[in-house]
Amino acid sequence: MEMIMESLSKTYKSSIEKKLVLNNISCHVNKGEWINIIGPSGSGKTTLLKCVAGIMNADAGSKVSIGGLDMGNASEEEKRDFRRRNIGYIFQEYELFSAYTAKQNVMLPEWPYKKEAELRERSETLLRTLGLEDRIDAVPTNLSGGEKQRVAIARALLNDPSLLICDEPTGNLDRASRDNVLHILKECQAEGRTIFFVTHDYDVLPYGDRVFQLKDGTMEEINKKSFILQP
Numbered sequence: 008m009e010m011i012m013e014s015l016s017k018t019y020k021s022s023i024e025k026k027l028v029l030n031n032i033s034c035h036v037n038k039g040e041w042i043n044i045i046g047p048s049g050s051g052k053t054t055l056l057k058c059v060a061g062i063m064n065a066d067a068g069s070k071v072s073i074g075g076l077d078m079g080n081a082s083e084e085e086k087r088d089f090r091r092r093n094i095g096y097i098f099q100e101y102e103l104f105s106a107y108t109a110k111q112n113v114m115l116p117e118w119p120y121k122k123e124a125e126l127r128e129r130s131e132t133l134l135r136t137l138g139l140e141d142r143i144d145a146v147p148t149n150l151s152g153g154e155k156q157r158v159a160i161a162r163a164l165l166n167d168p169s170l171l172i173c174d175e176p177t178g179n180l181d182r183a184s185r186d187n188v189l190h191i192l193k194e195c196q197a198e199g200r201t202i203f204f205v206t207h208d209y210d211v212l213p214y215g216d217r218v219f220q221l222k223d224g225t226m227e228e229i230n231k232k233s234f235i236l237q238p
Protein backbone atom coordinates (compact mmCIF):
# COMPACT_ATOMS: atom_id res chain seq x y z
CA MET A 8 0.00 0.00 0.00
CA GLU A 9 1.46 3.32 -1.07
CA MET A 10 2.00 5.96 1.62
CA ILE A 11 2.52 9.66 1.11
CA MET A 12 3.49 12.14 3.79
CA GLU A 13 3.80 15.76 2.80
CA SER A 14 4.66 18.65 5.11
CA LEU A 15 3.65 16.52 8.07
CA SER A 16 3.91 18.45 11.33
CA LYS A 17 2.70 17.64 14.82
CA THR A 18 2.56 19.96 17.80
CA TYR A 19 1.51 18.77 21.25
CA LYS A 20 -0.38 21.58 22.92
CA SER A 21 -1.22 21.81 26.60
CA SER A 22 -2.01 24.70 28.91
CA ILE A 23 1.65 24.97 29.89
CA GLU A 24 3.54 24.08 26.74
CA LYS A 25 3.50 23.84 22.97
CA LYS A 26 5.89 21.25 21.67
CA LEU A 27 6.64 20.87 17.96
CA VAL A 28 7.65 17.21 17.63
CA LEU A 29 7.44 16.69 13.87
CA ASN A 30 8.47 19.58 11.66
CA ASN A 31 7.48 19.46 8.01
CA ILE A 32 8.25 15.85 7.24
CA SER A 33 7.85 14.51 3.71
CA CYS A 34 8.29 10.91 2.63
CA HIS A 35 6.95 8.69 -0.12
CA VAL A 36 6.75 4.95 0.53
CA ASN A 37 6.03 2.60 -2.37
CA LYS A 38 3.78 -0.43 -2.14
CA GLY A 39 5.76 -3.43 -0.91
CA GLU A 40 8.65 -1.43 0.55
CA TRP A 41 10.11 -2.02 4.02
CA ILE A 42 11.07 1.29 5.60
CA ASN A 43 13.04 1.41 8.83
CA ILE A 44 12.98 4.48 11.05
CA ILE A 45 15.56 5.16 13.69
CA GLY A 46 16.04 8.09 16.04
CA PRO A 47 16.76 8.86 19.68
CA SER A 48 14.19 8.30 22.42
CA GLY A 49 11.76 11.21 22.38
CA SER A 50 12.50 12.15 18.76
CA GLY A 51 8.90 11.56 17.69
CA LYS A 52 8.91 8.04 16.19
CA THR A 53 5.72 6.89 17.92
CA THR A 54 4.09 10.25 17.19
CA LEU A 55 4.92 9.81 13.50
CA LEU A 56 3.44 6.30 13.36
CA LYS A 57 0.24 7.40 15.12
CA CYS A 58 -0.19 10.36 12.74
CA VAL A 59 0.41 8.11 9.74
CA ALA A 60 -2.19 5.58 10.95
CA GLY A 61 -4.69 8.35 11.69
CA ILE A 62 -4.81 7.41 15.37
CA MET A 63 -3.65 10.94 16.10
CA ASN A 64 -4.38 14.07 14.07
CA ALA A 65 -1.42 15.88 12.54
CA ASP A 66 -1.32 19.70 12.48
CA ALA A 67 -3.39 21.59 9.91
CA GLY A 68 -1.64 21.72 6.54
CA SER A 69 -0.15 18.24 6.90
CA LYS A 70 -0.94 15.66 4.28
CA VAL A 71 -1.01 11.92 4.94
CA SER A 72 -2.40 9.60 2.33
CA ILE A 73 -2.43 5.81 2.53
CA GLY A 74 -3.62 3.68 -0.36
CA GLY A 75 -5.44 6.74 -1.68
CA LEU A 76 -7.22 7.59 1.60
CA ASP A 77 -6.59 11.17 2.68
CA MET A 78 -6.23 10.86 6.47
CA GLY A 79 -6.67 14.62 6.99
CA ASN A 80 -10.14 14.64 5.44
CA ALA A 81 -11.46 11.24 6.50
CA SER A 82 -13.95 10.97 9.37
CA GLU A 83 -13.01 9.05 12.53
CA GLU A 84 -15.31 6.25 11.41
CA GLU A 85 -13.73 6.07 7.94
CA LYS A 86 -10.26 5.96 9.46
CA ARG A 87 -11.24 3.25 11.93
CA ASP A 88 -12.80 1.15 9.21
CA PHE A 89 -9.80 1.68 6.94
CA ARG A 90 -7.39 0.65 9.71
CA ARG A 91 -9.35 -2.48 10.44
CA ARG A 92 -9.29 -3.55 6.82
CA ASN A 93 -5.81 -2.48 5.77
CA ILE A 94 -3.45 -1.73 8.63
CA GLY A 95 -1.78 -3.92 11.22
CA TYR A 96 -0.43 -1.72 14.02
CA ILE A 97 1.99 -3.12 16.59
CA PHE A 98 1.93 -0.76 19.56
CA GLN A 99 5.11 -0.01 21.48
CA GLU A 100 3.17 -0.51 24.72
CA TYR A 101 1.32 -3.59 23.34
CA GLU A 102 -2.12 -2.23 24.34
CA LEU A 103 -3.48 -5.66 25.32
CA PHE A 104 -6.76 -5.98 27.22
CA SER A 105 -6.06 -7.43 30.65
CA ALA A 106 -9.45 -9.17 30.98
CA TYR A 107 -8.85 -11.30 27.88
CA THR A 108 -6.51 -14.19 27.16
CA ALA A 109 -3.73 -14.04 24.57
CA LYS A 110 -5.98 -15.76 22.03
CA GLN A 111 -8.94 -13.48 22.74
CA ASN A 112 -6.72 -10.38 22.44
CA VAL A 113 -5.62 -11.54 18.99
CA MET A 114 -9.22 -12.22 17.91
CA LEU A 115 -10.65 -9.02 19.36
CA PRO A 116 -10.34 -6.60 16.39
CA GLU A 117 -12.31 -8.95 14.11
CA TRP A 118 -14.66 -10.46 16.72
CA PRO A 119 -17.73 -8.47 15.64
CA TYR A 120 -17.13 -9.15 11.96
CA LYS A 121 -16.05 -12.75 11.42
CA LYS A 122 -17.08 -16.25 12.47
CA GLU A 123 -15.75 -17.08 15.92
CA ALA A 124 -14.50 -20.58 15.04
CA GLU A 125 -12.56 -19.22 12.07
CA LEU A 126 -11.05 -16.45 14.18
CA ARG A 127 -10.11 -18.86 16.96
CA GLU A 128 -8.25 -21.09 14.55
CA ARG A 129 -6.44 -18.22 12.84
CA SER A 130 -5.50 -16.70 16.19
CA GLU A 131 -4.12 -20.01 17.52
CA THR A 132 -2.10 -20.53 14.33
CA LEU A 133 -0.57 -17.06 14.60
CA LEU A 134 0.29 -17.53 18.28
CA ARG A 135 1.92 -20.87 17.49
CA THR A 136 3.92 -19.31 14.65
CA LEU A 137 5.21 -16.78 17.16
CA GLY A 138 6.27 -19.51 19.58
CA LEU A 139 3.41 -18.97 22.05
CA GLU A 140 1.68 -22.35 21.78
CA ASP A 141 1.91 -22.79 25.57
CA ARG A 142 0.55 -19.32 26.40
CA ILE A 143 -2.57 -19.23 24.22
CA ASP A 144 -4.99 -19.12 27.15
CA ALA A 145 -2.89 -16.97 29.50
CA VAL A 146 -3.97 -13.45 30.45
CA PRO A 147 -1.53 -10.55 29.92
CA THR A 148 -0.60 -10.18 33.63
CA ASN A 149 0.80 -13.72 33.48
CA LEU A 150 2.86 -13.07 30.35
CA SER A 151 6.42 -11.78 30.12
CA GLY A 152 7.17 -8.55 28.24
CA GLY A 153 8.42 -10.44 25.19
CA GLU A 154 5.38 -12.73 25.25
CA LYS A 155 3.03 -9.74 25.37
CA GLN A 156 4.95 -8.21 22.50
CA ARG A 157 4.43 -11.34 20.42
CA VAL A 158 0.69 -11.39 21.22
CA ALA A 159 0.56 -7.79 19.97
CA ILE A 160 2.35 -8.88 16.78
CA ALA A 161 -0.08 -11.78 16.24
CA ARG A 162 -3.01 -9.40 16.66
CA ALA A 163 -1.57 -7.01 14.07
CA LEU A 164 -1.24 -9.88 11.57
CA LEU A 165 -4.81 -11.15 12.08
CA ASN A 166 -6.42 -9.25 9.21
CA ASP A 167 -3.64 -9.88 6.64
CA PRO A 168 -2.93 -6.14 6.50
CA SER A 169 -1.56 -4.44 3.38
CA LEU A 170 0.42 -2.12 5.63
CA LEU A 171 2.19 -3.11 8.84
CA ILE A 172 3.10 -0.28 11.19
CA CYS A 173 5.56 -1.59 13.75
CA ASP A 174 6.65 0.43 16.79
CA GLU A 175 9.82 -1.24 18.10
CA PRO A 176 8.16 -4.66 17.77
CA THR A 177 11.30 -6.60 18.64
CA GLY A 178 12.51 -4.39 21.50
CA ASN A 179 11.79 -7.00 24.17
CA LEU A 180 12.69 -10.16 22.31
CA ASP A 181 15.71 -12.43 22.50
CA ARG A 182 17.69 -12.90 19.32
CA ALA A 183 15.91 -16.11 18.20
CA SER A 184 12.42 -14.67 18.73
CA ARG A 185 13.46 -11.43 17.07
CA ASP A 186 14.79 -13.24 14.01
CA ASN A 187 11.59 -15.30 13.85
CA VAL A 188 9.49 -12.11 13.87
CA LEU A 189 11.70 -10.51 11.23
CA HIS A 190 11.34 -13.57 9.00
CA ILE A 191 7.56 -13.52 9.38
CA LEU A 192 7.53 -9.84 8.40
CA LYS A 193 9.86 -10.53 5.49
CA GLU A 194 7.34 -13.10 4.23
CA CYS A 195 4.61 -10.49 4.58
CA GLN A 196 6.71 -8.16 2.45
CA ALA A 197 7.26 -10.89 -0.14
CA GLU A 198 3.46 -11.08 -0.44
CA GLY A 199 3.44 -7.40 -1.41
CA ARG A 200 2.73 -5.86 1.97
CA THR A 201 4.33 -2.59 3.03
CA ILE A 202 6.30 -2.40 6.29
CA PHE A 203 6.90 0.80 8.29
CA PHE A 204 9.19 -0.20 11.12
CA VAL A 205 10.62 1.79 14.04
CA THR A 206 13.67 0.31 15.73
CA HIS A 207 16.74 0.99 17.84
CA ASP A 208 18.29 -2.27 16.70
CA TYR A 209 20.80 -1.89 13.88
CA ASP A 210 20.60 -5.64 13.18
CA VAL A 211 17.08 -5.01 11.83
CA LEU A 212 18.27 -2.55 9.18
CA PRO A 213 19.47 -5.12 6.59
CA TYR A 214 15.91 -6.51 6.44
CA GLY A 215 14.58 -3.19 5.15
CA ASP A 216 14.94 -1.38 1.86
CA ARG A 217 15.54 2.15 3.15
CA VAL A 218 16.43 3.80 6.45
CA PHE A 219 15.22 7.18 7.72
CA GLN A 220 16.47 9.00 10.78
CA LEU A 221 14.23 11.21 12.91
CA LYS A 222 16.06 13.97 14.72
CA ASP A 223 15.09 17.44 15.94
CA GLY A 224 11.69 17.15 14.29
CA THR A 225 12.99 16.37 10.82
CA MET A 226 13.42 13.08 9.01
CA GLU A 227 16.16 12.34 6.53
CA GLU A 228 17.05 9.28 4.54
CA ILE A 229 20.42 7.81 5.36
CA ASN A 230 22.52 5.31 3.50
CA LYS A 231 21.62 1.83 4.73
CA LYS A 232 25.11 0.55 3.98
CA SER A 233 26.73 2.92 6.47
CA PHE A 234 25.02 0.97 9.27
CA ILE A 235 25.41 -2.54 8.01
CA LEU A 236 29.19 -2.31 8.00
CA GLN A 237 29.36 -1.18 11.63
CA PRO A 238 30.76 -3.71 14.12
Ligand SMILES: Nc1ncnc2c1ncn2[C@@H]1O[C@H](COP(=O)(O)OP(=O)(O)OP(=O)(O)O)[C@@H](O)[C@H]1O
Binds near residue numbers: 020
Ligand atom coordinates in the same frame (compact mmCIF):
# COMPACT_ATOMS: atom_id res chain seq x y z
N1 LIG B 1 0.51 13.43 24.56
C1 LIG B 1 1.63 14.13 24.63
N2 LIG B 1 1.63 15.41 25.07
C2 LIG B 1 2.76 16.13 25.12
N3 LIG B 1 3.98 15.68 24.72
C3 LIG B 1 4.04 14.41 24.28
C4 LIG B 1 2.88 13.56 24.21
N4 LIG B 1 3.27 12.36 23.71
C5 LIG B 1 4.59 12.44 23.49
N5 LIG B 1 5.06 13.67 23.82
C6 LIG B 1 6.44 14.16 23.70
O1 LIG B 1 6.76 14.16 22.30
C7 LIG B 1 8.09 13.72 22.09
C8 LIG B 1 8.08 12.53 21.13
O2 LIG B 1 7.46 11.40 21.75
P1 LIG B 1 7.40 10.00 21.05
O3 LIG B 1 6.67 9.09 21.94
O4 LIG B 1 6.86 10.19 19.68
O5 LIG B 1 8.96 9.63 20.98
P2 LIG B 1 9.70 8.30 20.48
O6 LIG B 1 10.69 8.72 19.44
O7 LIG B 1 8.69 7.29 20.11
O8 LIG B 1 10.49 7.83 21.79
P3 LIG B 1 10.86 6.36 22.33
O9 LIG B 1 12.03 5.88 21.52
O10 LIG B 1 11.24 6.60 23.75
O11 LIG B 1 9.65 5.50 22.19
C9 LIG B 1 8.66 13.39 23.46
O12 LIG B 1 9.45 14.48 23.87
C10 LIG B 1 7.45 13.22 24.34
O13 LIG B 1 7.72 13.61 25.66
Ligand SMILES: [Mg+2]
Binds near residue numbers: 052054174
Ligand atom coordinates in the same frame (compact mmCIF):
# COMPACT_ATOMS: atom_id res chain seq x y z
MG1 LIG C 1 8.17 5.46 20.84
